[in-house]
Amino acid sequence: MTDRPQSPRERREETKKDREAKEKKIGGVVEQDPVCGMSVVPEKAAATAEFEGKMYFFCSKSCAAKFEKEPQKYLMAKMPGGMPGMEHGGLVSIGGKAPAGLHSAMTGKSQGPLQKAAPTAEGIRYTCPMHPEIVQIGPGSCPKCGMALEPMDVVSEAGPDPEYVSMRLRFWVSAALSLPVLVLGMFGEHLRFVISMSAMRWVEFVLATPVVLWGGWPFFKRFWASIVNRSPNMFTLIGLGTGAAYLESVAATLSPGWFPESFREMGTAPVYFEAAAVITTLVLLGQVMELGARAKTAGAIRELLHLAPQVAHLIGDTGQEKDVPLADVQKGNLLRVRPGERVPVDGMVREGASAVDESMLTGEPMPVEKRAGDEVTGGTLNASGSFVMEAQRVGSETMLAQIVKLVSEAQRSRAPMQKLADRVAGIFVPVVVVIAAMTFVAWAVIGPEPRFAHALVSAISVLIIACPCALGLATPMSVMVAVGRGARVGVLVKNAESLETLAKADVLLVDKTGTLTEGKPTVLSVDVFKSGGYSRDGMLWAAGSLEQTSEHPLARAIVNAAKNQGIALAQAEEFRSVPGGGVMGKVNGEWVLVGTLNFLVENGVVGTTGEAGLNFGLGMDGQYSWTTVFVGVGDKLAGGIVLGDSIKATTPEALEQLHRENVEIVMLTGDQKTTAEKVAHKLNIEKVEAGVRPQEKAQVVERMRSEGKIVAMAGDGVNDAPALAAADVGIAMGTGTDVAMESAGITLVKGDLRGIVRARKLSRATIRNIKQNLWFAFLYNAIGIPIAAGVLYPTLGLLLSPMIASAAMSFSSVSVIANALRLRRVEL
Numbered sequence: 101m102t103d104r105p106q107s108p109r110e111r112r113e114e115t116k117k118d119r120e121a122k123e124k125k126i127g128g129v130v131e132q133d134p135v136c137g138m139s140v141v142p143e144k145a146a147a148t149a150e151f152e153g154k155m156y157f158f159c160s161k162s163c164a165a166k167f168e169k170e171p172q173k174y175l176m177a178k179m180p181g182g183m184p185g186m187e188h189g190g191l192v193s194i195g196g197k198a199p200a201g202l203h204s205a206m207t208g209k210s211q212g213p214l215q216k217a218a219p220t221a222e223g224i225r226y227t228c229p230m231h232p233e234i235v236q237i238g239p240g241s242c243p244k245c246g247m248a249l250e251p252m253d254v255v256s257e258a259g260p261d262p263e264y265v266s267m268r269l270r271f272w273v274s275a276a277l278s279l280p281v282l283v284l285g286m287f288g289e290h291l292r293f294v295i296s297m298s299a300m301r302w303v304e305f306v307l308a309t310p311v312v313l314w315g316g317w318p319f320f321k322r323f324w325a326s327i328v329n330r331s332p333n334m335f336t337l338i339g340l341g342t343g344a345a346y347l348e349s350v351a352a353t354l355s356p357g358w359f360p361e362s363f364r365e366m367g368t369a370p371v372y373f374e375a376a377a378v379i380t381t382l383v384l385l386g387q388v389m390e391l392g393a394r395a396k397t398a399g400a401i402r403e404l405l406h407l408a409p410q411v412a413h414l415i416g417d418t419g420q421e422k423d424v425p426l427a428d429v430q431k432g433n434l435l436r437v438r439p440g441e442r443v444p445v446d447g448m449v450r451e452g453a454s455a456v457d458e459s460m461l462t463g464e465p466m467p468v469e470k471r472a473g474d475e476v477t478g479g480t481l482n483a484s485g486s487f488v489m490e491a492q493r494v495g496s497e498t499m500l501a502q503i504v505k506l507v508s509e510a511q512r513s514r515a516p517m518q519k520l521a522d523r524v525a526g527i528f529v530p531v532v533v534v535i536a537a538m539t540f541v542a543w544a545v546i547g548p549e550p551r552f553a554h555a556l557v558s559a560i561s562v563l564i565i566a567c568p569c570a571l572g573l574a575t576p577m578s579v580m581v582a583v584g585r586g587a588r589v590g591v592l593v594k595n596a597e598s599l600e601t602l603a604k605a606d607v608l609l610v611d612k613t614g615t616l617t618e619g620k621p622t623v624l625s626v627d628v629f630k631s632g633g634y635s636r637d638g639m640l641w642a643a644g645s646l647e648q649t650s651e652h653p654l655a656r657a658i659v660n661a662a663k664n665q666g667i668a669l670a671q672a673e674e675f676r677s678v679p680g681g682g683v684m685g686k687v688n689g690e691w692v693l694v695g696t697l698n699f700l701v702e703n704g705v706v707g708t709t710g711e712a713g714l715n716f717g718l719g720m721d722g723q724y725s726w727t728t729v730f731v732g733v734g735d736k737l738a739g740g741i742v743l744g745d746s747i748k749a750t751t752p753e754a755l756e757q758l759h760r761e762n763v764e765i766v767m768l769t770g771d772q773k774t775t776a777e778k779v780a781h782k783l784n785i786e787k788v789e790a791g792v793r794p795q796e797k798a799q800v801v802e803r804m805r806s807e808g809k810i811v812a813m814a815g816d817g818v819n820d821a822p823a824l825a826a827a828d829v830g831i832a833m834g835t836g837t838d839v840a841m842e843s844a845g846i847t848l849v850k851g852d853l854r855g856i857v858r859a860r861k862l863s864r865a866t867i868r869n870i871k872q873n874l875w876f877a878f879l880y881n882a883i884g885i886p887i888a889a890g891v892l893y894p895t896l897g898l899l900l901s902p903m904i905a906s907a908a909m910s911f912s913s914v915s916v917i918a919n920a921l922r923l924r925r926v927e928l
Contacts (some may be wrong), residue, residue, distance in 0.1 A: 131145070131156075131157040133156075133157065133158050133159045133163050133821075133822075134156055134167055134171075134174045135158065135163035135164075135166050135167050135174050135825050135843065136159060136163050136821035136822050136824065136825040136843040140157045140158065140159050142157050145157035145158055145159070146158055146159055146160045146161055146163075146164070146795065147160070147161045147163070147164035148164070149164050149167055149168050149171075151167075151171045159795050159798065159822045160795060160798040160799075160802070160822050160825070160826055161802075162798060162801075162802065162822075162825055162826035163822065163825050163826070166825060225237060226238060226239055226240065226249035226250060227249060227250065228242035228249055228250075234249070236249065239261065239262050239263040240263075241318065241321070241322050241325070243325040243326075243328075243329050243331070249263075261391060263391060264388070264391040264392065266318075267318070267384060267387045267388050267391055268388050270314070270315045270318075270384050271315075271381065271384040271385055271387075271388050273310075273311075273314075273315065274310075274311045274315035274316075274377070274380060274381040274384055275381050275385075277307045277308070277310060277311050277315075277377065278307075278308075278311055278374075278377040278378050278380075278381045280303075280307055281304050281307045281308050281311070281373055281374045281377045281378075282374045282377070282378055282903075284300055284303060284304050284374070285304065285371075285372075285373065285374025285375075286374065301352075301353045301371055301373075302353065304349075304353075304371065304373035304374065305349070305350065305353050305373060307373075307377070308346070308349070308373035308374070308376055308377040311376075311377040311380050311381065312342060312346045312376050312377060312380055315380050315381065315384060316338075316342060316380040316383070316384075319335050319338050319339060319342070319380070319383060320339055320343070322335035322339075323335045323336055323338065323339025323340075323343075324339075326339075332529035332530055332533070333529060334529075336529050336533075337529060337532060337533070337563045337564065337566055338379070338383055338563075338564065340533070340536075340563050341379065341560045341563035341564040341902065342376050342379050342380055342564075344556065344559070344560055344563075345372040345373075345375045345376040345379070345556075345560050345902060346372075346373070346376040348371075348372060348556060349371035349372050349373045349376065352370065352371045353371060370550075370553050372556075372557070372560070372902065374903065375560065375901070375902040375903050375906075378903045378906060379564055379902060379903065379905075379906035382903075382906045382907055382909070382910045383906065383909075383910065385910055386909075386910040386913045386914065389913075389914055389917060390573070390913065390917060407442060407479035407500065408426060408442065408444060408445075408478050408479050408498075408500060409426060409441065409442050409444050410425065410426055411423045411424065411425060411426060411444075412424055412425075412426055412429050412433075412435050412444040412445070413435055413436040413437070413438070414428075414429070414433055414434070414435060415433075415434040415435065415436055415488065421436055426444055426445070427495070429444060429445055429491050429494050430491065430494065431491055431492060431493070431494060432490065432491065433490070433491045434450065434488055434489070434490055434491075435447070435488070435489050435490075435491060436486065436487075436488055437454075437476075437482045437486065437487055437488075437489060438482065438486050439454070439482060439483070439484055439485060439486060440481075440482065440483075441481075441482050442478075442479055442480065442481055442482070443456065443476045443477060443478050443479065443480050443481075443482060443489070444478055444491075445478040445491045445492075445493060445494045445498055446475070446476070446477050446478050446491075446492055446493035446494075446497075446498045446499055446500075447475070447476060447489040447490050447491045447492040447493070448473065448474070448475050448476070448489060448490050448492060449470050449471060449472050449473065449474050449475075449476060449487050449488070449489050450472060450487075450488050450489060450490050451472060451487060451488040452472070452485055452486055452487030452488055453469070453470060453471045453472070453485050453487060454469075454470050454482050454483065454484050454485035454486065454487050455467035455468065455469055455470070455483045455484045455485070456468050456470050456476060456480050456481065456482055456483060457480060457481040457482075457483050458477065458480045467483045467484075470487065473660075476489055477498075477499050477500070478493075478498045478499065478500050479498075479499075479500045499834075499849075503587060503592060503849070524571060524878075528566070528571065528881075529566075532562065532563065532566040532885065533563070535562055535885060535889065536559045536560075536562040536563045537559070539555070539558045539559050539562050539888075539889040539890065540555045540556065540558070540559040541555075542555075543555035543558050543559075543890065547890075554890075554899065557899065557901070557902060558888065558889055558890045558899065558900075560902045560905075561888035561889075561900045561901070561902050561904075561905040562885055562888045562889050562905075564888075564902050564905040564906050564909055565884045565885060565887075565888040565900070565905035565906075565908050565909050566881060566884070566885055566888075566909070571874070571877045571878075571881075573873070573913060573916045573917060573920075574870060574873035574874045574876075574877050574916055575596075575870050575873070575874070577873070577916060577917055577920035577921075578866055578869045578870045578873060578919075578920045578923060579596045579599070579866065579870075580920070581920050581921055581923040581924055582599060582862055582865070582866040582869070582923050583596075583599070584924070585862060585923055585924055585926060585928070586599075586858075586859065586862050586928075589855075589858055589928050590834070590848060590849035590850050590852075590855055590858075591846065591847075591848060591849075591855050591858050591859045591862060591928075592834070592846065592847040592848075592849060593845070593846055593859075594844065594845045594846060594847070595845055597845070598829045598830075598845025598846050599846070599859075599862070599863050599866055600863065600866070600867060601810065601828050601829050601845075601863075602812060602829045602846065602859055602860055602863040603860055603863035603864045603867055604810050605763065605810045605811065605812040605828060605829055605860075606762070606763060606764060606809055606810050607763070607764045607766060607804055607809045607810065607811045607812065608758060608763050608764070608765050608766070608811075608812045608813075608814060608856070609766050609767075609768040609789075609797075609800070609801065609804075609811060609812070609813045609814070609823065609827070610765065610766070610767055610768065610785075610813075610814045610815070610853075611767075611768060611769055611814065611815035611816060611820050612767060612769040612771055612775075612776060612779055613653060613654075613727075613745060613769070613771070613816075614653055614815075614816035614833055614851070615814050615815055615816055615833055615851075615853070616747060616748065616751050616767070616779065616783065616853070617745040617746060617747050617748060617751075617779075618745055618746050618747075618748055619653045619745065619816060619833070619851070620653060620657075620745065620746075621653055621654055621657040621727075621743040621744060621745035622657055622660075622661075622743065622744055622745075623657055623658060623660075623661035623741055623742070623743055624726070624742045624743060624744045625741070625742045626639065626640055626661070626739070626741050626742075627739050627740055627741075627742070628738060628739035629737055629738060629739050631736065631737070632733065632736050632737055632738035632739055633736065633738075634733060634738045634739065636739075637665065637667060639731050639733070639738045639739050640658070640661065640662045640665065640667060640741075641662060641667050641668075641669065641670070642687055642692045642731065642733050642738070643658050643662070643692065643694050643729075643731045643741065644658050644659045644661070644662030644663070644667060644669050645662075645669045645670040645671070645672055645687045645692070646672045646675070646683060646684075646685050646687055646692045646694055647659050647683065647694060648669055648671075648672065649672055649675040649683075649685065650675075650677060650683050652683075653745070654727070654729060654743055655683070655694075657743055658694070658729075658741060658743075661741075670687050670688055672685040672686065672687050672692070673685060673686045673687075674686050678695070678699065681695050681696060681698070681699035681702075681793065682694050682695015682696060682699040682700070682729065683695060684703065690733060690734055691732075691733075691734060692731070692732070692733050693705060693731070693732040693733075694729055694730070694731050694732075694741075695729055695730065696729070696730070696772075697730050700730050700732040700737065703732075704735050705732035705735055705736065705737050706735050706736060706737065726742060726743070726744050726775060727742075727743055727744075727745070727771055727772065727775050728740050728741065728742050728743070728772075729741050729743070747779070747782065747783070748852065748853070750852050750853065750854050751783060751853055752783060752784075753854065754852070754853035754854045754856065754857055755783055755784065755785070755853065756784075757854075757857045758853075758856065758857065759784070761860065764787070764809075765785050765786075765787070766785070766787040766788070766789060767779070767780050767785050767787070767788045767789065767790075768789045768792060768797055768800060768813070768815075768823065769788075769789070769790055769791075769792070770790075770791065770792055770793060770797075771790060771791070772790065772791065773788070773790040773791055775790075776788050776790035776791075777790065795822055797813075797820065797822060797823035798822035798823045798825070798826040800823070801813055801823050801826040801827050802826055805826075805827075805828065810828050811827045811828050811829075812827060812828065812829040812830075812831060812856075813826075813827035813829070813830050813831065814831040814832075814833070814853070814856065815830075815831075815832065815833070816832060816833035816851065820832075820843075821843040822843075824843040824844045825843040829845050829846060830843055830844035830845050830846070831844055831845070831846045831847075831848065831856060831859070832844035832846070832847045832848070833847075833848055833851035834847050834848055834849040834850060834851050846859055858928040861926070861927075861928050862926065862928055865923060865926045866923065869919060869920060869922065869923055872919055873916045873919055873920065876912070876915060876916065876919070877912065877916060880908075880912045881912075884905075884908055884909075884912075887900055888900045888905050
């Protein structure tokens, strides 16, 4: 392309050498923005960044900033055989197969196009929801915070979580052994006529030891890890508390004479076997409930994978049908889908017609009519007729697998609100240890006899009742449940930050085509210019041949119009797409350009639209939006194609609801101003930014953000990707392009703007739930720790037992989990 627009005379005077130089320039080097996927000319890149010796080019500074923050995330997402937002390391597979072309980082060898996914937990990567940098193969606990790691990878045939199975076994055995220890500890004096106090202590020792040392062994391992890693956490307190109670009791049993009088109660040193055993059992109960809640959420995700059938009806070259495992289905295969069966993979209907229930994706109960040429999604239910489909996306590339992966990653993401809890938790455990030490000293110095016994009980109670776990669970549990709830109604959240920010957004920028409109335009008229020298069919042949390579909705409409006329299309060469302008390429050796008039003029096309006296459709007719693209062949303006796209029936309702929430709506489109303004007027949108190119869309977003506004951007095309990446929250239509969905923080599966209303409701409910959890956790600790230290003893004579402290600690964690689970029932 030329650096500046040329006059018609200058263009006519171009020499053959000039034309060759221009063609070379048109076919020059173009890089891809690794964040949003936009094509970028290196010389005109808005920003650059170097990573591992390679230079990357960006369409905007926002994309560059995101890349510099997490380069591996965007580079992994672009690996061959992957799909937007899906790393090969995070395997999601329907039918048990891995993405094509998976490459081993350890051996450097290709693993083949289709490898079996590991069905066992030992082959799955696990990470910490609080510290995502912690990653290991197989289950375990986080060395920093002690929380149980959760799987990063989702497979349809995953067995039970071994961590959950282990904790459950430890809990039931410990509960069985702790019950008689508790009875002896609380009612021992009444049983002295049956068994002596000395024998009673030995019985408690025998029963409590396996509870503390075997049942509590995972906690002591986490306690030691927290010491070694200098990262105090909940298990630091549990380890100190139960360890002190158990060791004191063992010493009092083996050598009671070691203890001074201030430690003796009723003439002998007390033992706290029941406290150590019951504390361990209650902590195990809390772990079982926490792991169970996570397993339930993960199981709900896995159930989505089970929506795909295990076999598909493959139609062979001879027309015969045979059943094959879903994992053996390849792209291009023809498959038969019978009434009552689920669609096996994503693809397109080739023969037949039916009504398909897509409620598992969109939440809409009414079946959708499908005919030849319509797309169908794997996992949806064929309600009536039989049809033949062509497989287009299989295995980890299907929408179903993409949803599972997206939801799984989002559930592990961290909301900005978590930063406050992290800061508090960072100093919480050391402060509690200091308070426990001060409590011990205070009771030992000024407490009533037996002073040291009271001091030990109070210090242990302080250590046990303090619960950083409630703080740690407050945000992750709410995010985990909310993301799953959103997925059930077609709102896919990519990260917790987008979910939290959406409720605060006060400006919504919306693209027109595919967002406000159906995004399924049709050709209304094809008009040619006499000076162009082309027939109607000839121009449609040239435009359709070029547009075959594009995925833009307007391109598909032109191609379909040509094919419906029986026109055999040619293969285009040197294809180039200029978002916001048009496309260009060679058809039968001659340059063809399709796009806006300015785009054609800038690239040397000569002509005028007035010579034919045409009135191209630039506006509205009822619920129909018109737009026009022009066609240039060589350096001549051949004519124009008028296309129409209907406004989505749900758009007015959704915009009205957003207006009631005081959200400012701005239409941001590359279409002509006349068309955009008429569509905006029809939808009561007051502000319109028309004729803007992709980079300019991102600039509009950045301008509004600089004004202090929180900007959400909704779009569906490649040309929307820079703006989606630049916005505070990017919202992609699931009916749009993969590049748009990769750049967005939230994807609406159905492409319905009512999904934004649902997403905002979910966002508000999630923020409210997180705040409730955090307030409860703070309040619980603020009240519980002083009581455990003994502040009520002087006035009420109340001294908290370590067992009661343990029960309170477990209750706090369970309460946070239970409150988070309420989000599963939130009305959207």
